[in-house]
Amino acid sequence: MMKVPRLASTMLAASAMTTLGAVPVFLLSAQSVFVRSDLKFDEAHFGLAASCFFASAAVAAMLGGRWVDRLGRRRSTILAGLLACAGGVGMAVVAHSYAVMVAMLILLGFANAALQITSNLSLATAIPLNRQGLAFGVKQSAVPFAILLGGISVPTVGALVGWRWTFGIAGIAGVLVLASAFNLPDDKGARAKVVVGPERPPTGAMALTVCGMAVASASVNSLGAFIASWGFEVGMSPAQAGLLMAAGSGLSIIARILTGHLADRRNGGNLAVVIKQLLIGALAFLAISVGTIPTLWVATIIAFVLGWSWPGLLLFAVVRVGRGATGAASGALQAGAFVGGAAGPVLFGILVSHTSYPVSWRVGGGFMLLAAGLLALARRQFLLDLAVRPLIR
Structure with missing residues (x-):
């Protein structure tokens, strides 16, 4: 049986990955006044940008689920961390136009799908069946938590040092996800079964x-x-x-x-x-x-x-x-x-x-x-x- 500290750490890691995947669109929403003023676009274009995030996540989730099964937990975590890091850093560093911002949001949508599905795989394979209900409950509680993070990002970071820093922090979190993958066992054998x-x-x-x-x-x-x-x-x-x-x-x-x-x-x-x-x-x-x-x-x-x-x-x-x-x-x-x-x-x-x-x-x-x-x-x-x-x- 999995020890309690390991059980809790696996649940919290999955919840953190889910939060990281969901939070970009809430960061954008909460700081929309700053972002729209900086990049010069209106509410209609803001809505389109948010929709691009969700649409890319939907396509990636539908097409990428089987790839996650093939890659296994460790390699999927590496991929998810890379995507989250690239998207977050991209928003912070190179998103100086509306078009580039949308491109970065599409990339973050891919990251969202990868983070969500990988965390699902982690819970299904690493958590005992009699604790998976709690595990998925903890994981999905990350979504309203991401809403709260988006809200508090405005007075704590966005209004003080600029909206780009909030996405830069998300990119750094992607690096942490990437690093955590190397502590996971190599599941090459598990990937053989499709x-x-x-x-x-x-x-x-x-x-x-x-x-x-x-x-x-x-x-x-x-x-x-x-x-x-x-x-x-x-x-x-x-x-x-x-x-x-x-x-x-x-x-x-x-x-x-x-x-x-x-x-x-x-x-x-x-x-x-x-x-x-x-x-x-x-x-x-x-x-x-x-x-x-x-x-x-x-x-x-x-x-x-x-x-x-x-x-x-x-x-x-x-x-x-x-x-x-x-x-x-x-x-x-x-x-x-x-x-x-x-x-x-x-x-x-x-x-x-x-x-x-x-x-x-x-x-x-x-x-x-x-x-x-x-x-x-x-x-x-x-x-x-x-x-x-x-x-x-």
């Missing part, structure tokens, strides 16, 4: 799961992007709206870890829990649309704590039925998350501009219901497949 044919996850169930992930991610990322603006619209001060956002993000971190811990105490049934969380999230979105400050506080906390605590649990569930193709299965799921992350806020913003915030929140709730339905269909297919091809542990 899962094909009947041992691959069921294609139909995976496709439904990826679609469900994309639809749900579109809704919850819109929550993260617009809840503060909606709070201001209904009468909150900017400080109160920021506090609401911080409270939701902080509690979401705790909820994701707790959700993962509880998953380790169950023997399966994780997709059913995810579906229930999405249904609760849909109701929270409807309550958010009411537009009163007390309702907004309660509904937003519920949306963050229950409606957005499922990513780690869904990832854990998919990895468990991945049949040895951890990189390919988790890569496809991460691609769905990236597509939803890119498309959701853009579509939500368009909907707000053509209708209203209340209508947009209700549509977001409808998307959560759709995601729950897609995952319910996927769960049925996974169960049918498991009846024919039981997992061997």
Whole structure:
């Protein structure tokens, strides 16, 4: 059995890699005023740049998952560290025009995919099965943590020494990831096995799961992007709206870890829990649309704590039925998350501009219901497949 310090260090390393992968777009968002002033571009071009980050991550995750399975944990970590270092240093040193900045964000999108999938592989191969739920919960808590890092980067670094330094620090963190790879065992033997044919996850169930992930991610990322603006619209001060956002993000971190811990105490049934969380999230979105400050506080906390605590649990569930193709299965799921992350806020913003915030929140709730339905269909297919091809542990 893995010793506790080693168990914790593996979880924290995976969480740190996930944070490093996700944080560039939040650094860009939090410091957009500085970056746009320096490089002379408008809000529309800012949105395009952020979408390029997510789009490149989605493509890399979809196509690169199997490569991670082939490369193994050590070599994948080296590759991820190199990409993160190059992208971060590039943003800090050579991004003196909009075009170069977008190119660096695309590179950082590739790094995000590599870091995410490699950390998934690390947890699936180095963490005992009875602790993987907690491990994936800790890992996915890194995303709201990255949002918090993006926010505090403005007063602590960006406003003092310039936005480029924040990306330079991220590049240095990439060097640390690269260095950490040389402490990992050479898994050349593990790379020889490539899962094909009947041992691959069921294609139909995976496709439904990826679609469900994309639809749900579109809704919850819109929550993260617009809840503060909606709070201001209904009468909150900017400080109160920021506090609401911080409270939701902080509690979401705790909820994701707790959700993962509880998953380790169950023997399966994780997709059913995810579906229930999405249904609760849909109701929270409807309550958010009411537009009163007390309702907004309660509904937003519920949306963050229950409606957005499922990513780690869904990832854990998919990895468990991945049949040895951890990189390919988790890569496809991460691609769905990236597509939803890119498309959701853009579509939500368009909907707000053509209708209203209340209508947009209700549509977001409808998307959560759709995601729950897609995952319910996927769960049925996974169960049918498991009846024919039981997992061997």
